Amino acid sequence: xxxxxxxxxxxxxxxxxxxxxxxxxxxxxxxxxxxxxxxxxxxxxxxxxxxxxxxxxxxxxxxxxxxxxxxxxxxxxxxxxxxxxxxxxxxxxxxxxxxxxxxxxxxxxxxxxxxxxxxxxxxxxxxxxxxxxxxxxxxxxxxxxxxxxxxxxxxxxxxxxxxxxxxxxxxxxxxxxxxxxxxxxxxxxxxxxxxxxxxxxxxxxxxxxxxxxxxxxxxxxxxxxxxxxxxxxxxxxxxxxxxxxxxxxxxxxxxxxxxxxxxxxxxxxxxxxxxxxxxxxxxxxxxxxxxxxxxxxxxxxxxxxxxxxxxxx
Amino acid sequence: xxxxxxxxxxxxxxxxxxxxxxxxxxxxxxxxxxxxxxxxxxxxxxxxxxxxxxxxxxxxxxxxxxxxxxxxxxxxxxxxxxxxxxxxxxxxxxxxxxxxxxxxxxxxxxxxxxxxxxxxxxxxxxxxxxxxxxxxxxxxxxxxxxxxxxxxxxxxxxxxxxxxxxxxxxxxxxxxxxxxxxxxxxxxxxxxxxxxxxxxxxxxxxxxxxxxxxxxxxxxxxxxxxxxxxxxxxxxxxxxxxxxxxxxxxxxxxxxxxxxxxxxxxxxxxxxxxxxxxxxxxxxxxxxxxxxxxxxxxxxxxxxxxxxxxxxxxxxxxxxxxxxxxxxxxxxxxxxxxxxxxxxxxxxxxxxxxxxxxxxxxxxxxxxxxxxxxxxxxxxxxxxxxxxxxxxxxxxxxxxxxxx
Numbered sequence: 171x172x173x174x175x176x177x178x179x180x181x182x183x184x185x186x187x188x189x190x191x192x193x194x195x196x197x198x199x200x201x202x203x204x205x206x207x208x209x210x211x212x213x214x215x216x217x218x219x220x221x222x223x224x225x226x227x228x229x230x231x232x233x234x235x236x237x238x239x240x241x242x243x244x245x246x247x248x249x250x251x252x253x254x255x256x257x258x259x260x261x262x263x264x265x266x267x268x269x270x271x272x273x274x275x276x277x278x279x280x281x282x283x284x285x286x287x288x289x290x291x292x293x294x295x296x297x298x299x300x301x302x303x304x305x306x307x308x309x310x311x312x313x314x315x316x317x318x319x320x321x322x323x324x325x326x327x328x329x330x331x332x333x334x335x336x337x338x339x340x341x342x343x344x345x346x347x348x349x350x351x352x353x354x355x356x357x358x359x360x361x362x363x364x365x366x367x368x369x370x371x372x373x374x375x376x377x378x379x380x381x382x383x384x385x386x387x388x389x390x391x392x393x394x395x396x397x398x399x400x401x402x403x404x405x406x407x408x409x410x411x412x413x414x415x416x417x418x419x420x421x422x423x424x425x426x427x428x429x430x431x432x433x434x435x436x437x438x439x440x441x442x443x444x445x446x447x448x449x450x451x452x453x454x455x456x457x458x459x460x461x462x463x464x465x466x467x468x469x470x471x472x473x474x475x476x477x478x479x480x481x482x483x
Numbered sequence: 484x485x486x487x488x489x490x491x492x493x494x495x496x497x498x499x500x501x502x503x504x505x506x507x508x509x510x511x512x513x514x515x516x517x518x519x520x521x522x523x524x525x526x527x528x529x530x531x532x533x534x535x536x537x538x539x540x541x542x543x544x545x546x547x548x549x550x551x552x553x554x555x556x557x558x559x560x561x562x563x564x565x566x567x568x569x570x571x572x573x574x575x576x577x578x579x580x581x582x583x584x585x586x587x588x589x590x591x592x593x594x595x596x597x598x599x600x601x602x603x604x605x606x607x608x609x610x611x612x613x614x615x616x617x618x619x620x621x622x623x624x625x626x627x628x629x630x631x632x633x634x635x636x637x638x639x640x641x642x643x644x645x646x647x648x649x650x651x652x653x654x655x656x657x658x659x660x661x662x663x664x665x666x667x668x669x670x671x672x673x674x675x676x677x678x679x680x681x682x683x684x685x686x687x688x689x690x691x692x693x694x695x696x697x698x699x700x701x702x703x704x705x706x707x708x709x710x711x712x713x714x715x716x717x718x719x720x721x722x723x724x725x726x727x728x729x730x731x732x733x734x735x736x737x738x739x740x741x742x743x744x745x746x747x748x749x750x751x752x753x754x755x756x757x758x759x760x761x762x763x764x765x766x767x768x769x770x771x772x773x774x775x776x777x778x779x780x781x782x783x784x785x786x787x788x789x790x791x792x793x794x795x796x797x798x799x800x801x802x803x804x805x806x807x808x809x810x811x812x813x814x815x816x817x818x819x820x821x822x823x824x825x826x827x828x829x830x831x832x833x834x835x836x837x838x839x840x841x842x843x844x845x846x847x848x849x850x851x852x853x854x855x856x857x858x859x860x861x862x863x864x865x866x867x868x869x870x871x872x873x874x875x876x877x878x879x880x881x882x883x884x885x886x887x
Contacts, residue, residue, distance in 0.1 A: 172521065173521045173522055176521055176522070176523060180523075183841065183845065184586065186845060187845050187849070188761070190848070190849035191787065191848060191849060191852050192761050194849070195849065195852040198853055198854065198859075199778075199779050199853070199854060354560075354561055354565065398560075398561075399560050399768050402560075402763075402765060402768040403765050403766065403767075403768035403769045404765065405765060446560075446768075448565045449564070449571045452571075453571065453572075453575075453756055454756075456569075456572065457752075457755075457756030457757060460752050460755075460756065461749070461752060461753065464745070464749050464752050465749060467745050467748065468742070468745030468746050468748070468749055469745075470745075471741040471742045471744065471745035472742050472745065474734075474738050474741065474742070475738040475739050475741070475742040477738075478738040478739075479738065479739070481724050481725070482518060482724050482730055482735060483725065
């Protein structure tokens with residue numbers, strides 16, 4: 171049939187144009203990076219089985235983690251407020267309550283032993299040049315270093331919320347939230363901005379955020395971007411592979427490898443979707459209904475045409 | 484003064500005052516369309532429906548959009564996308580329709596070229612159509628500025644820079660257009676005005692002209708056959724609907740239009756809900772930043788072919804080639820010297836000209852988006868030269884065309 175042939179011609183030229191302008195052009199403009207599934211193949215596997223009780227003593231011990239990190243679930247407060255901490259370290263050291271379920275175990279172990287290496291920022295922190303990473307390396311408490319690190323990881327995992335208890339927001343805050351604001355979710359680098367009754371209090375809070383951002387800017391070289399709609403501007407694939415290894419996209423960037431495990435990465439994505447693609451469920455839902463409606467409309471239109479044209483042919 | 488009698492019904496009351504029966508007859512039931520047409524003849528109605536979708540969704544968006552450089556981005560991406568009930572739906576309809584409308588315009592245009600629907604009294608249909616194309620282009624560009632994202636800003640910067648005219652260095656003109664040295668508040672405000680008032684007004688006027696231009700020469704048909712509309716209409720009215728070569732606009736033509744519109748809307752709403760990304764460039768979801776140039780600046784897909792005619796040449800020659808590309812389609816009825824009004828397939832060399840032009844524009848479109856490096860920039864250069872060459876040879880090959 172002639173009309174069908176014309177339709178095929180139109181569809182073929184349209185599809186070729188679409189293919190060239192969208193998938194093909196984008197494949198040429200951005201090199202594709204395959205996700206490694208957050209396996210961190212470059213880091214050594216844990217060889218020792220950790221013991222959480224011994225780990226607790228190590229984590230809480232003098233000169234260990236709690237000198238800088240808070241662990242709220244274990245009742246350990248932060249030694250400094252966020253702004254002072256960012257002044258001292260460049261960025262506020264994370265609370266470790268969720269670390270065990272957000273970060274990959276191999277990554278945590280490697281981080282404790284050699285932060286700059288695990289974070290992939292050795293280009294920025296070269297001890298030979300006197301550039302020390304603000305997180306001190308753990309040299310061991312006198313026993314077997316690998317065993318001690320495994321114990322510490324086991325402890326962090328034992329206190330961390332499991333499965334559904336780790337919400338997308340918690341995953342995001344731990345992994346990204348001390349450098350990145352998300353103003354569509356009211357998130358600032360020093361925490362969620364509360365509702366203030368008095369303008370003075372709000373201004374005081376905003377001043378703290380600005381001070382923190384100044385410190386962060388000095389530390390990172392630039393203020394890390396607000397991620398409110400990164401899910402639309404970068405997309406899920408880019409964000410995931412970027413988190414896995416920022417050096418893939420931006421060679422020499424100051425952004426560290428985040429070290430999240432696959433589940434936590436999904437949660438971070440979910441948080442970003444809640445912020446930047448809030449109505450996605452509604453869109454799916456309404457979309458299906460509209461499609462059903464419009465197909466019925468098209469069927470009726472077809473029947474009407476057939477009826478009218480019966481007399482014309 | 485006309486003589487009015489006591490109305491027997493609301494219909495009669497209106498009919499005495501507005502002549503609604505006459506309007507209906509002239510505009511609909513006795514507005515004659517050739518029967519020998521295919522679904523491509525419904526593209527006008529598809530465009531009208533798409534324009535309606537743009538207008539309605541635009542009105543809803545206008546209620547929340549804020550034309551201010553400090554708030555524009557968030558008024559779109561936060562207020563409309565998150566806070567307003569179904570704001571996301573209106574935005575996606577608006578964004579997808581703005582892209583799809585150009586696909587349909589190009590199909591409509593190439594249909595006209597293929598069937599020779601710009602000749603023998605139909606020149607004004609073609610010219611008013613091309614003016615509509617220009618108006619839609621301006622409407623699309625001004626609308627693209629409004630979310631005030633990175634691509635809005637940088638596209639605004641690049642396109643307004645063209646008005647400096649290369650070596651003419653008409654920087655004063657560029658500043659006058661921007662209302663500032665760089666795209667800023669004055670720029671956003673005036674493009675907002677253009678997008679929601681002046682250009683839509685022009686479009687509405689041009690649509691009226693486009694429809695009006697159809698009236699006297701009538702719609703063309705699949706074989707370019709000259710139809711005696713009066714005789715055929717008389718046949719139709721006498722009851723010989725099967726034998727007549729014409730059909731009534733309503734319901735005959737309209738029923739076919741609506742069928743095509745129905746299938747088109749399935750495609751359209753599929754894009755709106757499940758495949759909208761192509762129409763909403765990710766780069767524009769980063770807020771405008773005058774200190775950070777995006778890695779790749781490219782226009783939306785429908786401007787790529789003319790962008791690629793600008794790009795491979797040095798500034799001045801590029802601008803001349805670009806200006807050539809912008810106006811040359813308008814002149815088609817005068818550059819085609821053949822008296823034949825038949826489909827391209829029956830027109831000798833023009834048949835090859837048509838497909839070469841179509842393929843060349845697709846190549847230009849693809850190269851316009853790709854980074855201008857290596858093989859892509861070579862292909863782009865030759866495609867641009869081919870475009871110009873095709874237009875130069877058009878009068879010659881059509882002049883020597885035999886009478887079909």
